[in-house]
Amino acid sequence: MTKGLQWLVGLAIVATLAGCSVGTLQPDAAPAAVPGASPQRELGPLTGSLSHPKSKWVPVPWSELPGFSEDALHEGWVAMVANCARPNAAFAPLCREVRQLALAETEEQREWMQQRLQPYRVESLAGGQSEGKLTSYYEPVFDASRRPTATHTVPLYQAPAGLVARRPWYTRQEIDTLPQAQAALRGREIAWLADPIDVLMLHIQGSGRLRITEADGSQRTVRVAFAATNEQPYKSVQQWLVSQGATKVSLWPEDTKLWAAQNPQRLSQLLWSNPRYVFFREEPLSETDAASGPVGAQGVPLTAGRSIAVDRESIPYGTPVWLASPGPVVPLAKLVVAQDTGSAIVGAVRADYFAGTGAEAGRLAARMNQPLRLWVLWPK
Template identity: 60%
Template sequence: MPDDTVLPAPVQRGKSLWVPVRWSELPGWGQDNLYEVWNAWVRGCERPVPGHAGLCAEVRQLSIATASEQQAWVMRRFLPYRITETDGSLPAGLLTGYYEPIMAASRVPTSSYRVPLFGPPAGLRSGQPWYSRQEIDTLPAAQAALQGRAVAWLADPIDALILQIQGSGRLNIVESDGRTRQVRVAFAAHNGHPYQSVGRWLLDQRAINEASWAAIKAWAVQNPGRLNEMLWSNPRTVFFREEALSELDARFGPRGAQNVPLTPGRSIAVDPQSIPYGTPVWMATQGPTLNLQRLVMAQDTGGAILGAVRADLFTGWGGWSDEAYTVAAALKQPLQMWALLPR
């Protein structure tokens, strides 16, 4: 569509308003390597958003197209909409990051690995609160309900908390025969309590100056007698299921809320009441961690991902020293978003 074509009316989308714009209004449009997002788009087509099923056949055919052919197709078949608040105002927006941690674990409890990751207890009902994190640690009834349901055991309770906040992870797990293999633990359910940030809890008490995991871990080492108090400030507990990790699975992240594997740098978590899963989104952000203008796919959500212009960028997988972690941990900067709607 030429840039002088009359634009359609805005579209109300739950918690957001989508205002049509011209392609020339997208900062950086035409400079992105669209082939990098195509794998994420193809995976998203395993669970296409309503109205996209026919387009998905074309997406698959264009997997081997040139960058210019892919760009021309996107412009021909879609129209960009600026995502705003429901009244049309433009918020500052917020982009954060998340990743898939890789951690050492044991199949059975040992003197070193004493922190369990549990599978869902019997009788857990979605939307109904179960025992809180503190109650799970202290009430015999809660502990009895989780007896025999540990998927694996970690060495550090803060690592277990990180895994729960990220929603999934890869474990280098020591089996009973002494061999180590890598498996994935994926989000299975949570206990129905609201998520509360332990970093915010520590900041409010002026116990730390920045809400980084390094600062939180350092505080825990210095204050072992208050560790549970900090952990219990977040009543939400996440339960996991174990998944085999094939060679193909290892090339992608865990399955997000859209139930498709996440692609590093190209999958985002959104508020589904603002942006439906499977929606292509043009994202622009400038800040101390990343300067990005690129096409991404809305394929996941999270407890803290709320609002019209709010996204969490999946950065990949790794340990404490890897780029996936360092970027995800540092990323917190303004965001602009445009959803692409089929014409």
């Protein structure tokens, strides 16, 4: 990014978010601020370890963070500023400074982080394991029709009336086969897609964009965001394919479609292997919205390459995190922010990396499954 372009991006961020009120998450989403922390940059009188329901945070010097001096922090600052639209209680007092630094040089941002934040290595409570797993997700884009056609026959639904949180509703198989389940969803269709695997992919990713052909023939792009689930357990379709002897398996839909084309009589079995079903809400997609990802569990838009999903019992939403992974798909050492969660993202050192929107991001997300280390960057 050129200096001029960086300045324009920063100016746009400040103009957009400077007027946002600073809210806070619930107390259980934010650990207490570190007591007695001093403004040292390297080893000094560091505080003791912090414990959370699923992780332990161990204070370390900045020199432990691989690649910290090389990261283009101004790119990650977009997520830092977005974070301040709904920060956790510990980070909220820093948000004025974070917004002001949106126009700063990378080195000034790096200096601020070292002065105001303390890195903590994230470890498991049992055994102190500091290496975990990094996967990735993305926002898919599919063609859709506002009404069913000869080619677009698979509906995408809003949540049915009477759905109750934490109370199991019909499974995916029952939704496809039981008249009472289908009656409950009648009239709740958002749009129709041509391929059931594309719908399944939207359910797995939790959000996406639709290029919709309206009833009058006009076209527009909308976002479909996560609204609710049927409260059934998530089961991996990829693991099911492996158990069936599939040799090429990934989250990339083309691999799954290839298997389905070779085994058309088993398509229903493939779909029903995951009983979890996701319901969506439609959101307009302005030009500003289109430049960012969907809203994550924290309640702010995700930033491609700079937002991660975490287990909130290990890392609270709104926490800046230093992420390091050696590959093999792509080596990473960068500033990210914990802004989302997922049913499969469980454990102390576990993260899902938001790769962005569209096919290229989907290819990256499908391939990523690699070692991970995390450091939370907590206010002093």
